Amino acid sequence: MAVNTGVPLPALQQLQLHDGNLPNGVDDPTSLIGQLSPKRTSQKTLVKRHNAHLKTQEAASTSDNDPRPVKQVILSEAYPACCKSLRELEAIPLASLKVETHHRGQMVIVKAVTAAYRGVGSVSVAVDAAGDADKLAIYNHSDTSLLSNLPAGCVVAVKEPYYKRNDGMSASDYMICVDHPSDVILLRFDDPLVPEELQLSAVDRAALDKTPEEWRSTGDLAFLQRDLPTAAFCYTEALVSKEEKTASFTAGIYAKRAGVNLLLGRYDGARDDALASCTGNAATDWRAYFTAAKATYGLCHYEESRKYFEKALQTQKSVSPTVDAALQREYNRCLARVREETEGTDDAYDFPAMYSSLSLQKNQVHLDRGSFLRKTQVRHSDFHGNGLFAVEDIAVGDLVFVEKAAFMPNQYFEPTRASAALYATMVRQMCDNPSVAAEVLQPLYGGELERTGKEGEIVDGVPVVDVFLAETIRLKNCFSAPLSTLDDTRPETGPYQERALAKGLWKYASYLNHSCVPNTMRSFLGDVLISRAIRPIKKGDELFQQYIPVKADVRARQAELQAGWGFVCQCPLCQTETTEAAQAGHAHRRSLLMAAEKLASKHLPHRFPPDSAVRTMEKLSKQMVASYDEAGEVYGDGQPRLGLVYPTMWLLRAHRCRKRHAKVAQYAEQTLRCFGFGKPEVDGGPASMYSQPGGPLHTVHVVSALVMGREAHRALGQTKEAEAFDAAGKLGFRMVTGFSEDVKAINEEEGK
Incomplete structure (x- = not known):
């Protein structure tokens, strides 16, 4: 997929030009x-x-x-x-x-x-x-x-x-x-x-009746003036001229147009022109292979790019014993991408270095990395259309896949502007590269919009690009992404604009179906999406992700999924919460949660709420626990009780600010239970907590509870318990952020 990301774009606008008057006699x-x-x-x-x-x-x-x-x-x-x-x-x-x-x-x-x-x-x-x-x-x-x-x-x-x-x-x-x-x-x-x-x-006609040499000169002048579209046009006229041309002249024009196409981001055309410029002369062909290698690199076809780089190196060697430094440097860069694609390890990617290189101020949000997809495969899903499936066993915390965005502008805006920027980037890049259009318009889900089946095909020399289909594909498949998920987990202290999101489309990730209790978790580093397993995954298992943050109210989240994607979720949690037993106490739990939210809005948990507020919240929490218990076995081990998360987390933070360590340890375990987890096993290893049966839900709040539980056990002198909480928290944070186990800042707000 194409690497270039377009130019900054303002909010959506409609074109409205020219004045006019109603014709006589026309009222409607x-x-x-x-x-x-x-x-x-x-x-x-x-x-x-x-x-x-x-x-x-x-x-x-x-x-x-x-x-x-x-x-x-x-x-x-x-x-x-x-x-x-x-x-x-x-x-x-x-x-x-x-x-x-x-x-x-x-x-x-x-x-x-x-x-x-x-x-x-x-x-x-x-x-x-x-x-x-x-x-x-x-x-x-x-x-x-x-x-x-x-x-x-x-x-x-x-x-x-x-x-x-x-x-x-x-x-x-x-x-x-x-x-x-x-x-x-x-x-x-x-x-x-x-x-x-x-x-x-x-x-x-006389002014345009140029010889091929004159068209070449005109193209050269346009190139020097940085008018690249005109330069490409002139070189094309030189090529299609009916006048007789030598093979070397034609090859030279192809080489010039290849270079212009490369600068314009027309990578398909740059590769084809570069290869067409080969003459069998080593003195010039190495440059042709070099251009073809850079063009296929721009399309993120790194294995193909590697082959062209190697041809360029071999051809260059036959001319001179000194390998061009720039060629060798670009070849090594390509080898790094191939390694990422084939190995898919943390060492191959060096995520900390990727994180350090990000800079919103310098527009350094597009990372030069490859996509690792080897562990997964697109297949038909019994759940909904196509899905993504594991082709090997994947352990808790391991990489499932890593994908560079097919399209993502380098602007982080409020949602409307970000959506407009992504749409424009998609359409313009598909126009420039027919192979990209075919890879997006044909296979990706676009809702119920009628298709002709020829989208992305070449007709009259250009790919058929349906902008309405492009927009429905964007709506159904795009993600909102922070500059980095690691920074997004920190307390929100800056203005909104600093935390604005980009919109991007990750073609492979879009094949994952939704589950409210998924087995994978995504995170972002610039335009790179990292997917990790948050529970053991067996070969052949379908992979799931969350499309939206899961609401405690099953009816609310089902309505949101129905409105956005047109389906009713049938995940284990939704099946549980739509049973007659679970629904029997729904209204009561909802009223209790509303009371808890009203109380919490008056008293921030990390600002020493009065004891009367703590006692009231504990009473509401106990009543809600009883409501869940009345539902019987439907909320057994491994089933989240999301309605309890808000009051339990409030109590956890309220006791933490008072340094009531025993209470903190108690409510840390209760918070884990709210998400469907048991407490970390002292001798089970960090993955044991995430390997429990059922359908637990992993979020950053789970990590926050583990960190606070570690602090409490350490203060109580319970060293082994503290170490178990610490290991589980670090593993959980790596799954949330994609790479980091440094949980120091996650609860810094509560400590103030």
Whole structure:
């Protein structure tokens, strides 16, 4: 999957341009749906209005590098991307376009007659062969594409055009709206599909009638000016020119375009061009293999990258005994990724070094690491669709898998902005790399959205990218991630912005089905997801994770899962809590919990609450324990009693601040019991607590209770018990954070 992560993006925005008036006699714009526009605006008027907006934009612009906003995706208005080639579509004139209609099986061919207004998309005025004009709005294109800033004079074919009223404007303001980036194709000037009326004038044709050498020179100039999309375009024109070219000239152009594609993050194209530039001459071929190696590295295909690096080294050696230092350095970096992928050990990853390298201020959130997936396999799940299964036994605390994000912007925002950034990153990277589009759009779960089955396939030279499907895949599969889970476990002392989350998509992790009492736990270091076993896993077992933090109220968490993912959880805890015996005391437990929460809101447990508050909380806790006991065997050993967590943790902290060590030890054990665990065995080893039967739930609160229990037993002189709590706490913290066993800071707030 692609490594590059795009540019900063602000909140979701809708494009709203140009003024207009309701046509005479039209009071209800919806009455025009499916009808021809009752009034067409002339090309002269459209161009005049458009140029006025361009001047306004030019005056307000501060930098060409300003972040590009993205268009909001409204799933209720979803429609599929066109999967047909241009040769299968009927060309129609602009005058035939019907309001709020998708013209299936048809296309329009138009020429841009203005520069593009760049906002949420690229908006131009375009004309057809009949001389009619309309606004053309192209959304969701990568900044590496000329179509993200369509130059005047370019001719495009819009597949199955959607003709709509400009949102927020009057009923007479229409435009061709291109949501799917693969629905618009840039046509070459000599393409037979271009009507004679849109072909270049003799003067313009002469200006573009360049020799391959002239196209190469123009591309070189664009490269020096850092206009990489134009450079790639010019090199392509040099290659497709019908003039005779030598093999060495062609190879040189492929090499140049490979280098440009590599810089643009078009890794598929960079690899293909690099290999096409090979001539059998060792003096140049080593550079081709070097570029191919870096391109496949960018796609995170490290084993393939290693082979190209080795070819580059072998070829370079035949030319010179001195191996280029940069080549050797990049090769060693690739070998480190291969080791991570194959070994999957803590030593191979060096998680502490990864943690130390993170920096939100310096945008160092994308870690150069490989994905270790060897212990698991995607298979059909009896629970829900596909799932992830263990292919070998995995011990408590061991790595299940480690995965680098397929997509994750380097911004940590509030949820709406983070979602917009992830969506834009996904779409733009899939446009740039067809192999990425196929790996995401075809296999990943996208809810009930109808698919054509051709998403991700190459049609007319570009991958079919359905933006609505991309958004549903994002909604169903993305994770919210802190910069590091280790820092996220510390007391929340800074402002919200410092603790904002990123949104990312980890393709492999998304195959895990949900359980409220899972057997794996995920953590994050930048864009790397770490999954560890939190109980013994046998070969063939399905692996589960939590989609959301588990609420004590089974009805509330089932409603959240139903709303977000459309399923009813059937995990052991949910099956227990939906039984008649468990539900009998639900209302009573809920009222007791509400009373406990109300009391706790008045008295923070680590701020020396009065003894009267402690006594009241103990009374509420005992009543809740009795309510669970009345449910009989359904809440036996290993079954969490989540309603008890809040009052029990409050009491644990309240007694800790008073240094009532015996009480702390008592409530530490009770907290563990609330999550379904027994206390750590003195002679059983740290994994014994997590290897108990049933369906216990591991969270950072379990670790907090273990740390406080260790302190209490140590103060009481119970050394062996303290050591057992300490070992279990360190192992538990490693499962929570992904790597760290340093639990010193986890309860620092309670100690103040």
